[in-house]
Amino acid sequence: MSRILTVAESEFLTLIRSKAFIIGIFMMPALMFVFFMFMEYAQRHADREDRRFVVIDGTGVLYDVLAREAEAFNREAGDGDARTGPHFLPSRHDLNGESPDDVKVGLSNRMRQKELFAVVEIPAGILEPSGAATIKYFTQNTNYDRLPDWIGATLNEEITKRRFASAGIDQAVVSTLTRPAEIETFGLVERTAAGDVVAAAESDDLKRFGVPVFLLTLMFLAVMTSAQHLLNAIIEEKMSKINEVLLGSLTPFQLLMGKLLGVGAVALVLAFIYFVGGIYLALQYGRGDLINLPLLAWFVLFLICAALTYGAMFLALGSACSDLRDAQSLLQPAMILVVLAYIGSFVVMRAPDSTLALVMSFIPTMTPFTMMLRMSLTPAPPVWQLLLAIGLMLATTVAVVWAGARIFRIGILMQGKAPNLPELLRWIRA
């Protein structure tokens, strides 16, 4: 055992001190920060053009509404440097006996010359209650949907209002009567020791989805970082021929187990750092209620299990490869397994008490993600399921490390092509 810990300690210290780890810690939050800042910036700055468009208004009344609403829209978008969006600049075109087709051809030419952005043709019959006619929108930029969306919304509001009025119905009454009845979701009601019935807490979307998704993503990142490191480390050792020296001092099982524990500890540190960051943010934004300590404790336990189970798999893979190129071919299926477990677990959100959720909870590669989600949803899984799942994961880890050690002993002396599956199985049985 002491050898395993010696290897674990060395692996842990080497990793923690490595530039890759330090950069990795800050990289993820930094990337997310940059991403959000960019999105924010893009939203404010990407679309600040003047969008000139011509309205051929067959109704004779809708253009004025558009012009009025456009002014309001432009005011809200602001002016000069403070401007946060486009300005919509409509102008009216009366046919005055011209052929509509000639007009549209002429306006299309102006659009080609970039004088105009779009042309809107409102048919005269649009205000009829039957409403069969459609509004036509012509533009070169068919992908730009902000203007047609705005025109559609603005015109529809006015058209509906006018249709109701012409049918003699008060629209305000209709709105009131068709308002949907909302459903508020609550947890269970409890009776306290004093005999009072405690009002169940209202279910909160952030608590229900935000926290589990945050934890799951954290676990996914920790697993991806640590497992991939293990694969690289074992192959690097193999390529730099350190293995034979190490095997003079300890068994392959001790070596692999030590590495696994070291990297598991690193995953823990990584998660802890993000954890503290998450708690700090929750407190900063006055959402201390999101912090659920028992859940976090289980999370730590499952995170360790996830790092160990996946780490063991990647170690076994690394043992079979003689260089990084070999590893790439085996890496993909393993990565898919992790991604599948991560994404697949979201199925559980819909029905945490389903048989599918139960089965997924006991498939060791899916356990950590599925269980974490189930833990943060209601009804939570019973404790025996949690303990059984953890037991299964640890047993799988030991079994995979054992098999990995067998592969390692033979693989260490093998150079050249990566072994195929039947060969690997033969090595394990050897």
Place this chain on the structure above:
Amino acid sequence: MNAIEIRHVTKQFGAVVAVNDLTLEVPEGSIYGFIGPNGSGKTTTIRMIMNIILPDAGEIAVLGRPNAALARDEIGYLPEERGLYKKMPVRRLLRYYGRLKGRSLAQVDPVVTRWLERLQLADWADKRIDQLSKGMAQKVQFIGAIVSEPRLLILDEPFTGLDPVNVRALRDAVLELRRQGTTIVFSTHDMPTAERLCDRIFMIFKGHKVLDGTLDDIQARYGHDTIRLRLGSNTSALAGLPEIESVDDHGNYQDVRVSGDPQVFLRKLVQRTEVHHFEIAKPSLHDIFVRITTTA
């Protein structure tokens, strides 16, 4: 007592028999040289002794235990393929290797300091391995093998790639360890080194043991048929002499193997050319090596 006892060990890789029914005893406290051409089975034998690969048949006892795994902490090992963590500082690496052998830092630290000084690496103790020259790295690896002060030290090609100064430094270190009672097994291609250092020599060729014994025993077995010559003319004077079985031309001198009476050969030679040097010599290990590998 024997440090290593190999009994009827065979190891096969596919159709190739790497080691064939090998029996060998390495007495404690000796320096035992393993020689043989590339691919003859030296490294396979060493890896089996180290329990890194397992024999298909036979038994290997090490330091009185049925296999090396049970005596691992008492064995130092320098494999043929050198491997060090490139990013790790020298001292930390050596401490790590020592701790992997179950030694405490209190035990390891003085040994590391002493050997770093002894091999002139003290100034490099805090430098990373990738900042060292190849020779320095090799010395670090050597210290890594002895940092646990093992009873048995196995060195696979320890001197390959070293300059003469470093070869000498390591050779002296090996001799010092022997004086302290360490049993040393080393494999080498360098016959003069094996001759100078080893108490006993074992040669494996195509998986078979072809030599095993002290240098004197081996040389006696191969007779006194080698004559070292330095002639006044070039080697053409040797042409056509029926006694000559082979000539190994070293440039300034020649080692000649003759059959029959050397004195008769000398008389014939004197009639043909000036003879500056004529010495009836024991065959060198190199000669014996070449003789075995070329006649087999």
